Amino acid sequence: MSNRPLDILNSVLNSPIIVKLKDDREFRGNLQGYDMHLNLVLDDTEEIKDGKSVEKYGTVIIRGDNVIYISP
Amino acid sequence: MSNRPLDILNSVLNSPIIVKLKDDREFRGNLQGYDMHLNLVLDDTEEIKDGKSVEKYGTVIIRGDNVIYISP
Amino acid sequence: MSNRPLDILNSVLNSPIIVKLKDDREFRGNLQGYDMHLNLVLDDTEEIKDGKSVEKYGTVIIRGDNVIYISP
Amino acid sequence: MSNRPLDILNSVLNSPIIVKLKDDREFRGNLQGYDMHLNLVLDDTEEIKDGKSVEKYGTVIIRGDNVIYISP
Amino acid sequence: MSNRPLDILNSVLNSPIIVKLKDDREFRGNLQGYDMHLNLVLDDTEEIKDGKSVEKYGTVIIRGDNVIYISP
């Protein structure tokens, strides 16, 4: 059972991921950390809404209950 | 009681499943892992929205609270 | 107190049930399993939306938080 | 403290109750069982929507998170 | 800390309260019981919607997650 959701997150620490939120926002950044609620910490983050880059951030903490899916 | 929801997921590891989400998205892919919240890990994933394939992914982690149903 | 919700589900294992969901979908199938969240496993499943049969499935796992009611 | 919500439900087992749901549906039936989530089991159930009887059921299990109020 | 929410409810048992719900319904009745989820039991209850009395009940059990506020 080494492919559980949290195992996969652990295996992509420091790598780029895409995070899709329920309000249709998308974040792209390097995964710096996470917890069991799927709260996420991204670095070098870009926020995309309706297909357009709307903001750049250093670090972003995303609350897990907003997440639809995460793709490494 | 060997047909509980998590037993069924366990029995279809590495097999293709369909996942229907509350926002009407659908994912099709091979189930690589899951946890007790029905968070899911899919491989070779295709996302379908309103009947059309909108994206292909390697791996996707879906947060369980978005799921309506899963069909092996 | 032998008529608690989970007792009733246990008593109709392998029997046909109707499951009504919050998005107005309805599933009809044979109950194969369940858990304490009212996550359900159905077999020989038919999905009905707005009164019309829209899909047939072998097995479906329904996440319990979508359920309005279950009728054996 | 003998008038807690679950005490009241216990005192009306086998009696007729009205259950009002968040989607404006109403169920009328005899309370056969319940649990701590206010999941309910009704017998001889009639479903009423927008003031009209829309269906009759033998037994119905209602998931508690849909309930607004219950009236014995 | 004798003014916690449950302390206040305890101090108004058998007294009239107003309960405002998220769907804009309002109930007025005598508080007969409650639990830690703010599930409430009212007696001699009147339901008010959009400012008009729409129903009278003997006893009503209100599921706590519908509550916005309670006023003794």
Added chain:
Amino acid sequence: MSNRPLDILNSVLNSPIIVKLKDDREFRGNLQGYDMHLNLVLDDTEEIKDGKSVEKYGTVIIRGDNVIYISP
């Protein structure tokens, strides 16, 4: 870590606060009590909706899940 949310609430007991709710209502009153869910007890309460005072109350118990923010 003496500035945690509950510490701040404790430090403003018996003082006036503003409470903004998810349905855009606002309550102003003196904080009499609270609990870990951010359920709140206010005294000498005024309810404001869309910028207008719509009601005065003696005491109000607000269910914490309605709260967006609290400002002392």
Added chain:
Amino acid sequence: MSNRPLDILNSVLNSPIIVKLKDDREFRGNLQGYDMHLNLVLDDTEEIKDGKSVEKYGTVIIRGDNVIYISP
């Protein structure tokens, strides 16, 4: 695993952060405290809605379930 969400919040105590809420409000202020639910305490707070500063506060306690993301 020193980059978990709560570790990051701890490392930016007394520093300015941006908090984006589900209703599109944004708060900017100095982080004074937090808890495991991502409830937050901000100081010298400015509230921004639809791109415009709509209010200034001394201290604000934000309930964590409203948060989409936090950016230091």
